[in-house]
Amino acid sequence: MEKCKLCLIRDMAEKADIYEYVKKTRAMLPEGERASDELYEERLGVCMACDSLLSGTCRKCGCYVEIRAASKASGCPVGRW
Template sequence: MFESKCKSCLESVKTKRHVLKDEINDAIDKLSKNKNIKFVSDEVYEHRLLQCRECKYLELGTTCMQCGCFVEIRAKLRDLGCPLSKHKRWNPAK
């Protein structure tokens, strides 16, 4: 178990080292059923994930400590950007 203070959590959380990839894929699949939610291309998605992997705020390889999201989900959503917006790491319009 790993304990960390997550920005989106009210208290320190204890979690397994890694969130299962299947759980993240299931969440993305559920989001894809909503016609109002748009996704980025695979190329943009991979670029965004690369930026996250190099970020000092990535925790456990899955969680952004700036906003508390799972980066693999946030990176897939077209209308969301990196929470470090002043650094312009992502272009949410792509």
């Protein structure tokens, strides 16, 4: 497995408050609107391999990817997921 690049908020201790916000936001989505755990992790895996990811943020849209990926209806701004 590749070494962690600290791509996601959850990997950055100094952003712990933001990660709590991410988790709360995801949990608040109605179940029918929330991406499944499997889909969520699949999306984040694509983001982690993407050149546009910087410190948990997508440089194409400005979103925190862990929030963007949480909604079933969301999509990558350039169609990668």
